[in-house]
Amino acid sequence: MSRVRRDPHAERARAGRGPSGRVRMGVVAAGPARPRTDPHALRAGVLAPSGRLRVDPHGGDLVQHAGVLVEQGPEQPILVADPACLILAVLDLPDGRLERIDRGLLSAARDLADQLDGAVVALTLRGRHDLSRLGADRHIALDLPDSWDPDAELSAIAAALDTLSPRHVLFAETPLLGADRARRLAIRTGLGSAFAVHRLQPSEIRARGAGTDLVGLPPPIMTLHEVLLADMPEPSLREARPVELTIGPAPAAIEDLGEMPVDLTGAPLTEADMIASAGDGVTDWSAFHELAQILNATVGGSRIVCDRGLLPRDRQVGASGTLVAPKAYLAMGISGAAQHLQGIERCQRVVAVNTDLHAKMIERADLAIVADAQAVMPALASLLRERDRG
Incomplete structure (x- = not known):
């Protein structure tokens, strides 16, 4: 059977015509054309911090309809109403300042609490800080005197343990702050402890000691090595609910005479x-x-x-x-x-x-x-x- 030959004249007759009136080959009749976007029309969107208009081409949350801004409701904090356990993070706050190491400690506490379906309780001995975007579900904010009084600090931390019964208490491994407080607390309470922990999981930790790694289950009291304090908390809004703490008077065994001038040019x-x-x-x-x-x-x-x-x-x-x-x-x-x-x-x-x-x-x-x-x-x-x- 021979192949059917094409009829070019019939094809031209069926072809459409372009805007110039000339016959365009291969053009077939189509449905209604898609309306073109008017670049001069009012574009709906929201203003970015830079002042420029941001428009979501996919019609997402950024789009304003008919030029009317659709206001978003206030951000709701993440609530942990019934945690399986509590993780207490005792912040350093040197001179009352919230430092990067404190944020790293809250980040590590947040990670551990999430794995245990728990909540993070932040304990600040001095200074009032907003920790709602630093991973804290609860916040114990104390106003201890600025003078160095390790006995008063230890009494406050021990009172937090008696009141909350946290599963773990975390400190930063900083020589004059977190490390000192953690060791004093371990001696006073007799609870198990691990220092300079550089790997922290709910089922296993690794801590530095005597030139080797100590491996075991996470004890109640831990200080974290700087490698675990490098991450920053997610900026999600948390409740940071205030928690009241009753502290009894602590014996004043040490008198703070202030800092002595020290030449630090040759310090490590x-x-x-x-x-x-x-x-x-x-x-x-x-x-x-x-x-x-x-x-x-x-x-x-x-x-x-x-x-x-x-x-x-x-x-x-x-x-x-x-x-x-x-x-x-x-x-x-x-x-x-x-x-x-x-x-x-x-x-x-x-x-x-x-x-x-x-x-x-x-x-x-x-x-x-x-x-x-x-x-x-x-x-x-x-x-x-x-x-x-x-």
């Missing part, structure tokens, strides 16, 4: 709150050490500085030296090699002084000064001396 880098660090761009070493002395900042340096013998090897900051986590890191004339940036990854605030606008340290800095460190150091020292004189 791992314990420093502020580090003044020098790099290859520093040539005026007397000005650098004078600035560190006025700031009472621990002295550090880059690898090239230590290689040249300008600073001792134990002052080297970086992946091949010491990993640091101060509240403030002042980088003078440091370009920012990869190993150095790894060493300051956990610094809270970085101030960099460098002549190169495109230096990696300038990119990393929270505050950058593009200038010669030899000019900045004496100027900053002079400014600090004037401030101290009042």
Whole structure:
């Protein structure tokens, strides 16, 4: 059987015509055309924080109908009405400040409580803070005196244990705060404890001890290693319900005479709150050490500085030296090699002084000064001396 031949004239007759009136081959009759969007028409949406209009093309929650903003109701907090257990997190709050380590402790407590279908109770011994977006279901806020009184702190924590009977009590492994409180509590209560826990699961923990890992079930009292305090809590709104706590009078066995002035320029880098660090761009070493002395900042340096013998090897900051986590890191004339940036990854605030606008340290800095460190150091020292004189 022969193949049917196409009739091009019939095909042209069936073809449609374009807007110009010319015959368009292969066009068939179609239904009603989709209406075109008018770019000049009023577009409905909501204003972003930048002031620009945000429109959801899929008709989601962002869309305003007929130009009328549909108000969303207030955000409702997550409630844990009947928890299977309680996880008590005792925050450090040095000088009453909510630090990153406190947020990390709440994040670890939140993770453990979620696995146990429990609730997080935050205990703050000093300072009033809003913990509703930091993972706290309950909040015990105390106002202990600012003076150092470990007996009063221990009585407050023990009262929280007697009132709430938490399954676990978590502290940060910080030498003068969480670690000290946890060890005092373990001695007073006789409860099982584990310190410097770096792996925390409901069925197993791993803790540092005597150069080896100790593995076992989670005890009632634990301090958490810094590796577990690196995460931040999810910003979900929680109840943070206030909990009242009755505390009996504690014997005043220690009298706080205040802090003694201590020279911190030679303190261990791992314990420093502020580090003044020098790099290859520093040539005026007397000005650098004078600035560190006025700031009472621990002295550090880059690898090239230590290689040249300008600073001792134990002052080297970086992946091949010491990993640091101060509240403030002042980088003078440091370009920012990869190993150095790894060493300051956990610094809270970085101030960099460098002549190169495109230096990696300038990119990393929270505050950058593009200038010669030899000019900045004496100027900053002079400014600090004037401030101290009042």
